[in-house]
Amino acid sequence: MALRLALVQMSVGINKMDNIAHACKLIREAANKGAQLVALPECFNSPYGTKYFKEYSEPIPGPTTMSLAQVAKDCKVYVVGGSIPESDDGHLYNTCSVFAPNGEIIAKYRKMHLFDIDVPGKIRFQESEVLKAGNRFATFNAGPCTIGIGICYDIRFAELAQIYAQKGCHLLLYPGAFNMTTGPLHWELLQRARALDNQLYVAAISPARDENASYIAWGHTTAVGPWGDVLVTTDHEETILYTDIETEKLKQVRENIPLNNQRRLNVYTRTKPVQSQNPTTSLKNNDMSGYQIDVNQHVD
């Protein structure tokens, strides 16, 4: 049994209500073409940028998620609502809501790894200046599939994908908006890496490129199979991509290359790190300071 997926690479402008209406129109179009699950890009109701998040933010439920709930119900499809700037209790989050075909919100995911990078002369972006990171995983079931959600920068963290694989996910969906610096080399590579090392499906959904925006998205919405193969991809214009998720494929790949029976967990046991010598150097949002592998340990 397969799940028909639609990945909506939509154009996003500065008018929030227009963005919402446009997303709903494209969801209807995808549903009419037979999609059972329709996924939107990161930050689809707002331009992407720290200066926009507060102005475009809203609570959940709010105008954006209520519109998506209605269209999910009208079209009887699952909707993965990309992400929006969410306001809650004085904080802002980058949040994805998921809607069932009856319009109910069945999952909510707040971006866990905030996009803070500095590539001198190319790009500096600090989401943590305005956003708070989420701390919860989000999975849901759609037909034969269990699906895990991450948002954009989250795809760089192999651990998140691995945890979702352990939770039984067949497909990981990453609404994202890579840029003209990291997109060309990293966007597809990261999707293939996460798919291949966990032997599952991965798809990443970008907004279409707007050359006049302050943040220029790479586009190239893509879906990758459990063999690491690109199933469907595109350039940077607005479009909807379709692909089928076949859970049986995971079984086949995992039988052919049985990584899950071959892991040497007893050799690479994880240990907690010692307390940082200088607490001021510990990273924001990294409240556990991570776990690290004890490289001196060996098992005879």
Ligand SMILES: O=C(O)CCC(=O)C(=O)O
């Ligand atoms: O990791 C990257 O290169 C881009 C990440 C990003 O754009 C985001 O998290 O929104």
